[in-house]
Amino acid sequence: MKRLVLERRAAPLAWMRLGAPLLAVALTLLAAGLLVRLLGRDPWETFTIFFVTPLSTLYGLSEWLLRASPLILIGLGFTVALRANVWNIGAEGMFVVGAVAATVPALAFGDDHPVWLLPLMMLAGTLGGMAWAAIPAFLKTRANVNEILVTLMMNYVAGLLLSYLVNGPLRDPAGFNYPQSAPFDASAQFAPFGDAVRLNGSILITLAALPLTWLLLERSFLGYRMTVSGAAPAAARYAGFGQAGLVWAGLLISGGASGLAGMMEVAGPLGQLPLSVSPGYGFAAIIVAFVGRLKPLGIGLGGLLLSLLYLGGEAAQMSLGLPTAMTRIFQGALLFFLLGADILITHRLRWRDR
Amino acid sequence: MSDFTLVGGTMAAATPLIFAATGELVGEKAGVINLGIEGMMLVGAVAAFAAGAAGWPAVLALAAAALAAALMALLFAGLSLSLGANQYAAGLGLGILGSGVSAFIGHAYAGVSLTPIAPVLFGLDPLVYLALLLAGGVTWFLSRTKAGLVVRAIGESPRAAHDIGYPVIAIRYGVTLFGGAMAGLGGAYLALCYTPLWIEDMTAGRGTIALALVVFSAWKPWRVVVGAWLFGGVALSGLFAQGLGVALPSELLSALPYVATILVLALARTRALEVPASLGQTFRAEG
Numbered sequence: 001m002k003r004l005v006l007e008r009r010a011a012p013l014a015w016m017r018l019g020a021p022l023l024a025v026a027l028t029l030l031a032a033g034l035l036v037r038l039l040g041r042d043p044w045e046t047f048t049i050f051f052v053t054p055l056s057t058l059y060g061l062s063e064w065l066l067r068a069s070p071l072i073l074i075g076l077g078f079t080v081a082l083r084a085n086v087w088n089i090g091a092e093g094m095f096v097v098g099a100v101a102a103t104v105p106a107l108a109f110g111d112d113h114p115v116w117l118l119p120l121m122m123l124a125g126t127l128g129g130m131a132w133a134a135i136p137a138f139l140k141t142r143a144n145v146n147e148i149l150v151t152l153m154m155n156y157v158a159g160l161l162l163s164y165l166v167n168g169p170l171r172d173p174a175g176f177n178y179p180q181s182a183p184f185d186a187s188a189q190f191a192p193f194g195d196a197v198r199l200n201g202s203i204l205i206t207l208a209a210l211p212l213t214w215l216l217l218e219r220s221f222l223g224y225r226m227t228v229s230g231a232a233p234a235a236a237r238y239a240g241f242g243q244a245g246l247v248w249a250g251l252l253i254s255g256g257a258s259g260l261a262g263m264m265e266v267a268g269p270l271g272q273l274p275l276s277v278s279p280g281y282g283f284a285a286i287i288v289a290f291v292g293r294l295k296p297l298g299i300g301l302g303g304l305l306l307s308l309l310y311l312g313g314e315a316a317q318m319s320l321g322l323p324t325a326m327t328r329i330f331q332g333a334l335l336f337f338l339l340g341a342d343i344l345i346t347h348r349l350r351w352r353d354r
Numbered sequence: 355m356s357d358f359t360l361v362g363g364t365m366a367a368a369t370p371l372i373f374a375a376t377g378e379l380v381g382e383k384a385g386v387i388n389l390g391i392e393g394m395m396l397v398g399a400v401a402a403f404a405a406g407a408a409g410w411p412a413v414l415a416l417a418a419a420a421l422a423a424a425l426m427a428l429l430f431a432g433l434s435l436s437l438g439a440n441q442y443a444a445g446l447g448l449g450i451l452g453s454g455v456s457a458f459i460g461h462a463y464a465g466v467s468l469t470p471i472a473p474v475l476f477g478l479d480p481l482v483y484l485a486l487l488l489a490g491g492v493t494w495f496l497s498r499t500k501a502g503l504v505v506r507a508i509g510e511s512p513r514a515a516h517d518i519g520y521p522v523i524a525i526r527y528g529v530t531l532f533g534g535a536m537a538g539l540g541g542a543y544l545a546l547c548y549t550p551l552w553i554e555d556m557t558a559g560r561g562t563i564a565l566a567l568v569v570f571s572a573w574k575p576w577r578v579v580v581g582a583w584l585f586g587g588v589a590l591s592g593l594f595a596q597g598l599g600v601a602l603p604s605e606l607l608s609a610l611p612y613v614a615t616i617l618v619l620a621l622a623r624t625r626a627l628e629v630p631a632s633l634g635q636t637f638r639a640e641g
Contacts, residue, residue: 143620145619149569152389153615153616164603283450286446325454325455325458327454328457330454332452335443339439343439
């Protein structure tokens with residue numbers, strides 16, 4: 001009788017770090033194919049509608065990048081914080097607070113069409129996300145409170161704050177009681193690149209953030225201190241790297257990036273602040289970061305992948321009547337397969353005699 | 355409305371929280387933190403609802419919910435306990451996957467409603483009492499039995515427990531599956547008793563409140579019950595206040611459990627909270 005066992009490798013298998021996400025994507029597709037088959041549909045037709053149709057038009061390509069942009073920006077922030085061993089799973093809340101903070105000046109000054117409105121909104125969104133992140137940072141550095149629980153809880157608080165605001169002070173007076181703000185003036189929105197697309201200049205922010213994050217993580221002293229402190233806290237203390245400062249930096253950068261992404265969403269494709277401002281970007285971006293191996297280039301690719309899952313889910317709903325919940329199933333399955341595949345970096349599967 | 359409705363309503367609102375939080379508490383006592391309670395509750399809710407809609411008796415619907423959610427917990431356990439994946443990441447994945455699975459299956463039941471389980475005593479259904487029995491049973495188990503002592507020992511030092519000869523991974527599997535089954539019952543309570551009308555994401559954050567309750571209770575089951583009554587009562591008194599015409603934003607009251615838990619975390623000393631020492635850490639028998 002033989003059985004399958006896991007055996008620790010003498011040294012980690014370096015290429016598997018990149019192989020694991022590819023394996024996870026392949027397994028997710030396989031599982032998805034089985035699910036689709038189980039539902040009595042043709043897997044190839046469904047896959048075409050899910051992954052090919054959305055990218056076959058200019059509009060589709062623009063949506064692909066438009067959706068990937070916040071995922072990448074939030075994923076980059078998550079990665080910076082994680083480098084300092086800070087688990088910020090509160091990006092969803094920081095995104096929401098950033099969107100809210102950007103909405104206030106948009107509604108207050110939009111009627112005067114000032115040229116400085118968009119920069120002001122960018123500042124407000126970033127600061128909003130940072131302010132939300134400052135609470136777990138303060139609690140972690142002052143009272144040694146676990147940031148994972150605090151950031152998770154604060155997602156709900158942010159969602160409730162948004163609900164209160166769009167049902168109350170920020171609700172569009174002419175909006176038939178819908179839980180959303182008034183539409184923004186053109187001066188409070190990024191202009192789309194063309195009439196047929198929704199992609200706009202805010203994508204440049206994300207494109208700039210990719211190399212900046214690389215510089216921060218791999219070439220800056222702050223990134224170096226974060227890496228040492230995250231990997232070997234005792235060594236970092238001995239070297240005199242203030243742990244508290246790094247926790248603050250990690251959370252503020254992560255919060256700022258998430259808040260700015262929230263601003264880009266309301267000032268971009270949404271053009272107002274609705275109750276449903278985020279389709280779970282804050283959580284999906286964590287998958288983006290892990291799939292991207294916590295490296296900027298990988299996060300860029302991971303963002304494109306998760307963005308395609310969102311688009312595909314919507315396309316499958318429209319043309320096949322499949323529930324959009326499929327997107328969440330695929331997201332969860334992808335993360336599960338990735339976490340499982342990662343064992344192959346350090347271990348090998350072996351048949352062994354009982 | 356009478357005081358009695360307020361008390362009964364509070365106990366009903368607390369019931370899903372007690373189920374889910376008590377299950378999670380046992381897992382955390384053994385050092386396993388599962389952030390995916392919400393996903394397991396949702397899967398339990400949809401399993402119970404589907405069984406109820408198919409005309410199954412309530413007992414079988416509850417069993418289906420517990421089993422379905424325990425299967426979700428098994429996925430989490432396989433990843434985090436056998437394959438050594440990070441528990442927080444695996445829990446997040448479970449939350450997303452569970453909510454997706456639940457919404458996907460529940461799609462067919464949109465707008466369908468069930469006949470709620472009938473009350474047995476003081477106008478409350480049997481699950482309300484079952485939840486209290488569960489909390490009492492877990493208190494007894496953890497503090498008065500040898501098995502409970504082993505669970506706690508594993509949570510404090512899995513290495514020492516392993517060296518003495520206890521099967522750390524197997525026991526962690528056991529408590530994780532138990533936590534899943536209890537989260538499933540919590541979800542089933544929502545689907546069969548509390549709001550017997552299918553609504554997508556009907557848990558509305560209760561899984562996270564349950565997670566908060568475990569911290570709030572300082573890992574003591576009887577305090578989970580008190581905390582659940584407190585959170586349930588606050589939510590309900592908000593409805594009563596609105597009924598009386600007091601203008602209080604409902605969101606403010608809904609946010610209280612989260613804010614209260616953050617305050618407890620911030621104000622209580624870590625030692626006073628008695629966090630299990632190995633909480634969230636991966637254990638490998640091979641060292």
